[in-house]
Structure formats: structure tokens, C-alpha cells
Amino acid sequence: MLVLSSPSGAGKTTISRALLDQEPNMTLSISATTRPRRPGEVDGRDYHFVPHEEFDRLVKESQMLEHALVFGHRYGTPRQPVEAALSEGQDVMFDIDWQGTQQVADQVPNDLVRIFILPPSTQELERRLYARAQDTEEVVRARMAKAADEMSHWAEYDYVIVNHDLNDSLAQVQAILTAERLKRERQIGLRDFVESLRGAQ
């Protein structure tokens, strides 16, 4: 289970899309939300759009790995699709913030790899937030404040990538994946393999 978090504007979305393209063994966890579907959004691709009662039921039955209330709408990560993908041998990527990461880490402390992506500079962060927004100065300033808040949680992550260059950052995420898969405790069946090597002596 791979968590990518970052402040808005650090390049996380681009990195995670490129990663999904290049890693056939990687599935993106789709969040559930109670907010209405926007034009262009597809149910099950962008979000699982669910009614409030359904969301409540999932939370009550511990079927949410994490959930939060944002501007009056609920967002969460349903547990079932994650467990289904994992049991098929897929890795699962989560595009969630520090609050979601804390909740997921609480539930599956040993099977989680947390990467935090930082922008290379304040100038670049500002540039990206402006570029994205056809918004007022005030809205952009609110986004910058939110980014500063998100970044304050960098120390809760296992790895930190400063996104100077998309290709470099993508390669770094892939190196982390490769390394994590080589960790002794993640290699199922290694004990039997070594015993077969040793036993045949």
C-alpha cells in the first residue's frame, strides 16, 4: 500500500498518473464521497459517488480505511476494493492527505509505504497554484495557506521527494517501490526458498 501525499501544486497528480501508466501491478484506490458528481466526472473512476446513508453505513461497519468531512461533504477510502486488489497481488496507491494517511497507518501500520512530495521552491509552488487557478488573489492565498498546512506534516512520512523534475521524481518513486518489494519481510515464501537452497546441500 503506497500513499502519495503532497500540497496541492507539488506535482503529485502528474507523478501518480505516470506511475499508474508504467506499473501494471499498481491500482489506484478510488475514494468514496457524498458530494454531488460534477460535469465530466465518472462514477467509479473519479470517485464512488454514494448517498450519505451509504457512507454512514460503511463507516459504522468499519468499511472505511479513512474518512473526513471537507466543506460539508464526506470523503473516504472504502476498505473492500483495497483488500480485493491486495489479495490479487496488486499494489494499491492512495492519493490522500496527511489526515487520511494517519488513519490508514493506524489500521495497517506494517503494510504501508508513505511518500511525501514537496515542490522545489516557493516560487514554483506559487507559479503552479496561479497557473492552475483562474481565481482571485484571495483564493490563491487560501490555497497557499492550505499547502503550508499540509507541508507541516512531512515528518510523518517514510520518504520525502523534492519534485525538481517530473522524470526524476517518477524514477525515485519507482526506486522506492522496487526497494520496498525487496524488503525481507515483504517477500513471501523466502524462508522456504532459502531452506530449499540449504537443504539440498
Place this chain on the structure above:
Amino acid sequence: MLVLSSPSGAGKTTISRALLDQEPNMTLSISATTRPRRPGEVDGRDYHFVPHEEFDRLVKESQMLEHALVFGHRYGTPRQPVEAALSEGQDVMFDIDWQGTQQVADQVPNDLVRIFILPPSTQELERRLYARAQDTEEVVRARMAKAADEMSHWAEYDYVIVNHDLNDSLAQVQAILTAERLKRERQIGLRDFVESLRGAQ
């Protein structure tokens, strides 16, 4: 500090040489030994050849990160060159066995990355030990037993690589290096960097 251990015949020497070629930031730790220099060996390249009294002094003054007695000769890792390389910003690679690894881990538990390399199969291990040795059946069998003993310690390592293919294994070691360098706690100065990103908001 990177430890590569493996049974003889698993391909470790080839991997470590290729790694040193490709990683300019990586220095090989040269062991000290009391055994006599053999023809072709170069002092300071293959080993630091030291007299018994000098070896004793280094051990007594805690100047050895690890040491062992093998067939009447002493072998050890002098601490000073390792610390000098680290303080110059180099990574240091150790080609030591499980006993040495335990001793080094005891002294620097937080700054050590331990990789164990396994042969792909018993057949391949036998083939390599035979290919290397113009030796009797008995000598080869003794080597196989030593390999089995070394392999029994695989679970004391952070990462395990099964060496099916040299290039794949080399890439895996490099991915581990990349990932370890991206670990939050290894990135010195990150706190200041994040504060500068946040503070300028």
C-alpha cells in the same frame, strides 16, 4: 553504510564491483588482516596488511567496527577510514559476512542498510562453486556447507535479492540505494527546507 553479504558463489563480488564502477559516491571499506600478503595482492587495495600487535591495538582502542578470527588469521574493519569517507559525504560499502554484519549493526544501528544476496538455485550455486575451484570434491563440499551456514542468516538483513541476473540485481541494489537516500530521516536539512517553503507563504 551499505552491507552486502552472501554465500560464496552467489555473485556478490561481481555486483559490488559493478556498483563501485557506477556509483562515484560509493567507497569500498578495505578490511585489515594479519594474514600474509599473497602474490598479486596490493596493500590498501585488497587488504590493509597489519602486524598482530597493530591489529590488537586497534581492537583494544575500539578502532575496529567488527573483527573475527578465521583459520588463525585476524580480519577486521578499521573504523577511521569509514568515518573519514562518511564525513566527506561518501557512502561506504562493506563486503562482510553475517558475523561482521551483526557487530557493525550493534555499533551503528541507525545508519546501516543490509542486503543479502542469494543464488537463484542450488544447481547454480554448485555450478559456480565448481567453476571457481580447481579443487577436490571434498573442498567443494566444505564450501557448500559454509554457504548453507551463511544463508541461514538471511533473516538478519533488511533486503534480500535473489541473483537471477547480474544486471537486474545491480539495478535492484541501486534502487535500494536511491530509496534509502530518500528516507526522511536520512535527508539532512529537510526541516529547514520545508520551513522555508512554509514560511514564505
